[in-house]
Amino acid sequence: MRRSSVAGPAPRWWLYLPAFFLIAAGWALALPVNGTYDEKDHIARAYAVTTGQLTTHRTVVDRRDDRKPAFLVPASLMPSNSNVDCAWAPRPARPADCQHWTTDRARVLTPSGAARYSPVYYLLVGAPLVLAPDRTGILLARLISALAAAALLAGAAGAALRLGSRLLALGVVLTATPMAANLAGSVNPNGLEIAAGVAVCCALLALLRAPHARLGDHAVRRLLVLVAVGSLVLLTVRQLGPVLLMLVVTACAALARPAASPSCGGAARRAGSLPAHGCSAWPVRSAGWRTPAWPASLRSPATPSTPPRRSSRRSWSPGASRSTSNRSSASSTTARPSRRWWSSRRGACCWAPWWCRA
Incomplete structure (x- = not known):
């Protein structure tokens, strides 16, 4: 049966956007410059990428006498290298006014x-640092990073509500831990990476487990866009991104419910967003599972959208001998494992690509 383009009320995911943003923005306002992990390194990298310094051959000795790559940035962008870490190193911690700022914009x-x-993340947050290379630019860059992470987390909450799982929606809210909010509210790609992983996971679970009545064409398109954006962020933010994405896809494929495959596959294919095998075949193939086509001898040309059923009873005529109805032990032992295989969960997962051709 063909579904309508809209199925069920749309979840109000946008209500989560200001909540997540305000949490991260609070950290952005409260943290001193370089008040979280390696922020000074990311600030310098963001300014350099935005001004065209994608690579560098220059090096300089830092506060710990370690030689590191260096970029040309305005002196007013951060406190001097000698006291940029003074708020937390050396111990004991001191107030943020120990940092010495200058208005000199010489590089x-x-x-x-x-x-x-x-450079992808740094292109996103680097513009304010070029326009205002001081504490104002750093604050604006932090707010941009917080907004991007909040948008992904809000999309994840919407996907959880589309799945109909309040427990999963609560889990998305609980991912906004102080550490995650701290990273999202600073110039640091780790906060955006966390939000992207949560978004991809929730969107895939909604596509693979949502009931038939909850997924319309519009909902599937939005979930696919969320998966694409989150995957792009994971793949480009850090070197470990592809590994993290593979783990997320494998976990979602293991939790896939075959009953959800016809709905997501049909809608997604009509939306023109997926190949003929549908959306459930992508995570299954990504996880390395075998996905054979439906056997030709079992296909029903009259009803191609419904998997044909194999009758467990054999035809019997009164004139047939008793020995004819009883198969040999070798034949029965061969047939029983075959039937068990087709009815097993793995067999059901292998049917998913055929189901999505409807």
Whole structure:
């Protein structure tokens, strides 16, 4: 049966956006410059990428006497290299007013431990640092990073509500831990990476486990966009991104419910977003599972959208001898494992690509 383009009320995922953003923005306002993990390295990298310094051959010795790659950034962008860490190192911790700022915008060599990181994230947050290379630019860059992470987490909450799982929606809310909010509210790609992983996981679970009545064409399109955006972020933010994405896809494929495959596959294919095998075949194939086509001898040309059923009873005529109805032990032992295989969960997962051709 063909579904309508809209199935069920749309979850109000956008209500989560200001909540997640305000949590991360609170950290962005409260943290001193370089008040979280390696922020000074990411600030220098963001300014350098935005101004065209994608790579560098320059090096400089940092506060710990370690030689690191360095970029040319304005002196006013951060406190001097000698006291940029004064708020937390050396111990004991001191107030943030120990940092010495200057208004001089002459470019100086600034070390960065993130010199070889992917430039995608830094292009997103680097513009305010170029326009205002001081504490104002750093705050604006933090807010942009917080907004991007909040949008992904809000999309994850919407996907959880589309699945109809309040427990999963609560789990998304609980992912906004102080550490995650701290990273999302700073110039650091780790916060965006966490939000992207949560978004991909929730969107895939909604596609693979949502009941038939909850997924319309519009909902499937939005979930696929969320998967695509989250996957792109995971693949480009850090070097471990592809490994994390593979783990997320494998876990979601293991939790897939075959009953959800016809709905997501049909809608997604009509939306023109997936190949003929549908959305359930992608995570199954990504997980390395075998997905054979439906056997030709078992296909029903009259009803191609419904998997044909194999009758467990054999035809019997009164004139047939008793020995004819009883198969040999070798034949029965061969047939029983075959029937068990087709009815097993693995067999059901292998049917998913055929189901999505409807």
